Amino acid sequence: MPMTLEATEPKKSKDSSVRDIYLPPERKKVSGGGVPHVSAKNFSIYYGEFEAVKKVSADIMSKYVTAIIGPSGCGKSTFLRSINRMNDLIPNCHTTGALMFDGEDVYGKFTDEVLLRKKIGMVFQKPNPFPKSIFDNIAYGPRLHGIKDRKTLEGIVEKSLRKAALWDEVCDRLDKNALGLSGGQQQRLCVARTLAVEPEILLLDEPTSALDPKATAKIEDLIQELRGSYTIMIVTHNMQQASRVSDYTMFFYEGVLIEHAPTAQLFTRPKDQMTEDYITGRFS
Amino acid sequence: MNLGTRKLLDRSFTALGIGSIVIMGLALLVVLAPIVSKGVGALVFRETIEHRKLLSTEFHRGDGRELEKEIALSNGYRQKAFDMLAVFDQELEQMTPERQEQYRESYDQVKTALRGLLGPLPGDTDPELARNRYGQTRWDKAEEKLRELLYEQKWDYSNPDVIAKPYDVSRAPGFAGTSLVRLFPYVEQNLDKMLLPEWTFYWGFITDSSIDAHFFGGIWPEIQGTLFLAIGAMLFAFPLGVIAAVYFTEYARDGFLTSMLRSANSTLAGVPSIVFGLFGLAFFINTLHVSESKSVLAGSLTLAIMILPTIIRASEEAILSVPKTYKEASLGLGSTKWNTIMTVILPAALPGILTGGVISLGRAAGETAPIIFTAAVSVGTAIGLGDVLSSPTPALSWNIYNLASEHEAAAQIRHVQYGMVLALVTVVLLLNLSAVILRARISKKLKG
Numbered sequence: 076m077p078m079t080l081e082a083t084e085p086k087k088s089k090d091s092s093v094r095d096i097y098l099p100p101e102r103k104k105v106s107g108g109g110v111p112h113v114s115a116k117n118f119s120i121y122y123g124e125f126e127a128v129k130k131v132s133a134d135i136m137s138k139y140v141t142a143i144i145g146p147s148g149c150g151k152s153t154f155l156r157s158i159n160r161m162n163d164l165i166p167n168c169h170t171t172g173a174l175m176f177d178g179e180d181v182y183g184k185f186t187d188e189v190l191l192r193k194k195i196g197m198v199f200q201k202p203n204p205f206p207k208s209i210f211d212n213i214a215y216g217p218r219l220h221g222i223k224d225r226k227t228l229e230g231i232v233e234k235s236l237r238k239a240a241l242w243d244e245v246c247d248r249l250d251k252n253a254l255g256l257s258g259g260q261q262q263r264l265c266v267a268r269t270l271a272v273e274p275e276i277l278l279l280d281e282p283t284s285a286l287d288p289k290a291t292a293k294i295e296d297l298i299q300e301l302r303g304s305y306t307i308m309i310v311t312h313n314m315q316q317a318s319r320v321s322d323y324t325m326f327f328y329e330g331v332l333i334e335h336a337p338t339a340q341l342f343t344r345p346k347d348q349m350t351e352d353y354i355t356g357r358f359s
Numbered sequence: 360m361n362l363g364t365r366k367l368l369d370r371s372f373t374a375l376g377i378g379s380i381v382i383m384g385l386a387l388l389v390v391l392a393p394i395v396s397k398g399v400g401a402l403v404f405r406e407t408i409e410h411r412k413l414l415s416t417e418f419h420r421g422d423g424r425e426l427e428k429e430i431a432l433s434n435g436y437r438q439k440a441f442d443m444l445a446v447f448d449q450e451l452e453q454m455t456p457e458r459q460e461q462y463r464e465s466y467d468q469v470k471t472a473l474r475g476l477l478g479p480l481p482g483d484t485d486p487e488l489a490r491n492r493y494g495q496t497r498w499d500k501a502e503e504k505l506r507e508l509l510y511e512q513k514w515d516y517s518n519p520d521v522i523a524k525p526y527d528v529s530r531a532p533g534f535a536g537t538s539l540v541r542l543f544p545y546v547e548q549n550l551d552k553m554l555l556p557e558w559t560f561y562w563g564f565i566t567d568s569s570i571d572a573h574f575f576g577g578i579w580p581e582i583q584g585t586l587f588l589a590i591g592a593m594l595f596a597f598p599l600g601v602i603a604a605v606y607f608t609e610y611a612r613d614g615f616l617t618s619m620l621r622s623a624n625s626t627l628a629g630v631p632s633i634v635f636g637l638f639g640l641a642f643f644i645n646t647l648h649v650s651e652s653k654s655v656l657a658g659s660l661t662l663a664i665m666i667l668p669t670i671i672r673a674s675e676e677a678i679l680s681v682p683k684t685y686k687e688a689s690l691g692l693g694s695t696k697w698n699t700i701m702t703v704i705l706p707a708a709l710p711g712i713l714t715g716g717v718i719s720l721g722r723a724a725g726e727t728a729p730i731i732f733t734a735a736v737s738v739g740t741a742i743g744l745g746d747v748l749s750s751p752t753p754a755l756s757w758n759i760y761n762l763a764s765e766h767e768a769a770a771q772i773r774h775v776q777y778g779m780v781l782a783l784v785t786v787v788l789l790l791n792l793s794a795v796i797l798r799a800r801i802s803k804k805l806k807g
């Protein structure tokens with residue numbers, strides 16, 4: 076895939092004094108961010124005998140956006156889903172090594188995966204609103220966690236929808252079924268629904284692959300809005316998207332984490348030959 | 360394959376489809392039309408004054424004063440016939456014993472036919488059975504009875520190679536020369552004045568209890584019994600079935616035990632219903648003693664066991680057809696498994712689950728064999744809701760069979776059978792319809 080890299084063209088000016096992160100000037104440093112939020116150490120994920128993710132070691136920085144790229148079947152989704160233990164749904168899936176979230180072992184014996192998922196929200200490739208009203212979709216999470224008061228719920232619904240840049244489009248039909256929304260709106264609804272639970276981390280698995288360019292742009296804008304408030308991980312096949320929205324990029328190949336670096340650096344001066352081949356479209 | 364052939368194939372398949380649907384519709388019509396047309400006869404018919412008398416005495420219904428007037432009117436005409444009988448009685452006394460003997464048999468038949476038409480004759484003792492206390496309540500039956508009065512049925516044995524054939528011989532010539540000869544044309548001409556037929560809609564057929572083993576009255580106890588049994592069965596089977604389906608689909612690990620349970624369930628669905636009936640008797644009544652003998656409770660439990668596999672299977676399929684994404688979305692928001700099942704999966708699966716429920720409900724209402732030994736009695740009054748634990752009940756399915764094959768006067772109450780069949784079909788259709796509507800509403804809500 077031929078690429079344009081204007082957005083991440085390295086600037087000569089070295090005035091941004093960030094050492095640990097190489098940010099282009101238009102991307103501001105996030106205050107209070109940049110500490111490891113999720114850390115993997117020799118972390119492997121198996122489907123039965125098959126090792127889908129191989130001995131990954133990486134730190135995901137808090138409040139920044141991390142993109143995960145790689146060819147199809149390289150284990151991106153598997154890795155992403157392992158962070159909030161959605162892989163538990165797959166019967167023969169198990170892990171080795173360590174995955175820490177906020178210093179806690181995600182796969183620890185005493186970890187409450189329900190609580191974990193409340194803190195680590197996920198938006199899926201295909202928009203998956205419940206067959207309920209827009210309001211009930213957003214209120215689903217808060218209700219789950221014990222909020223019953225109508226006024227409070229209304230507040231949360233509005234706030235979440237505003238954060239997801241959907242409020243203006245749906246505020247007059249909150250009681251209508253969410254399946255009546257367009258694909259792009261549904262996807263933003265799913266983001267809003269996740270935000271309503273006030274997670275710390277937002278996992279997005281190809282959130283725009285089912286959307287048209289306009290809806291995609293909206294989601295990308297949304298990610299920019301949310302950057303700095305949430306730790307965001309996004310799986311994408313669109314390398315322009317990765318370079319546009321992310322601060323860090325992880326490149327996976329056949330289950331191995333080949334390179335993990337600040338986006339601007341990875342796309343301009345990849346350290347690994349394979350990364351270079353991939354981002355310049357020499358293989359897919 | 361070229362375009363022309365493809366289109367032709369496509370068209371012929373469409374035609375085939377339409378054709379089979381038309382055939383199905385016709386078959387349905389062929390089955391339903393007689394049920395409806397004959398069954399309606401139990402409700403809409405020409406009732407005679409005897410029916411109005413019956414309603415007034417047995418159910419205290421109708422306008423008493425109006426009835427008195429009608430009775431007076433019809434009695435005027437009846438009296439003339441009775442007078443003819445009285446005159447003939449006197450004539451008979453003066454005859455020689457041989458001549459008496461000559462008339463005896465036919466005369467008795469005449470009187471029996473007349474009793475059948477008009478009720479007890481003057482001088483008769485009050486009959487014990489209700490069927491003998493009243494004349495013909497339905498005009499169509501009265502016309503049949505009139506034939507019995509006018510004609511004697513004889514059998515033609517002349518050809519020994521074939522089964523004897525009946526043929527009618529007019530009675531009047533047999534009484535030639537006596538005063539009774541006048542009776543036949545008189546009754547024939549004045550029967551409508553003696554019975555005063557009127558078209559009526561007898562809604563009591565649905566709401567009344569029967570009198571004298573379904574000779575008169577309605578079928579409410581049967582309808583109610585069927586409803587009790589079917590709903591009772593659902594009360595047990597539906598929650599149990601849905602819970603089992605949830606277990607199978609969401610909790611059970613694929614293993615030996617699960618696959619055993621699954622195949623047991625499939626096998627259960629294929630067991631003949633009479634086996635369930637015997638099982639119900641042996642297990643619920645004789646072993647568990649849920650009731651001393653037949654009861655609605657025992658019948659409901661038996662029916663519940665019978666429909667359980669259907670409900671489980673339908674629910675399983677409905678749950679499995681809920682998109683996995685709903686589950687992922689819910690769990691991803693920090694929902695527990697149980698909560699996800701209750702708030703997302705079951706609501707989304709509900710239309711499918713209800714469909715299974717409807718099919719089962721119809722089956723529970725219609726099955727005969729399982730309730731023969733566990734719940735059904737042939738004749739009975741409507742039981743109260745408080746009696747379901749201990750009392751048996753009449754039920755439509757069983758009574759249709761019973762009336763057709765066991766009743767001592769089955770031929771005379773065919774209209775009641777047809778009425779029951781219609782009632783059963785209607786009950787099942789109504790139950791289905793309500794569930795279909797419910798299903799449609801839920802589906803609509805889910806689709807938005």
Ligand SMILES: Nc1ncnc2c1ncn2[C@@H]1O[C@H](COP(=O)(O)OP(=O)(O)OP(=O)(O)O)[C@@H](O)[C@H]1O
Nearest residue numbers: 122125127145146147148149150151152153154165
């Ligand atoms: N449920 C599963 N059972 C067994 N193997 C699986 C399962 N899900 C994924 N895999 C395998 O694990 C590997 C990684 O799959 P994964 O879905 O993580 O890839 P991906 O990078 O997300 O691909 P894509 O870009 O196509 O979404 C693949 O080889 C896939 O075949």
Ligand SMILES: [Mg+2]
Nearest residue numbers: 151152153280
């Ligand atoms: Mg994927």
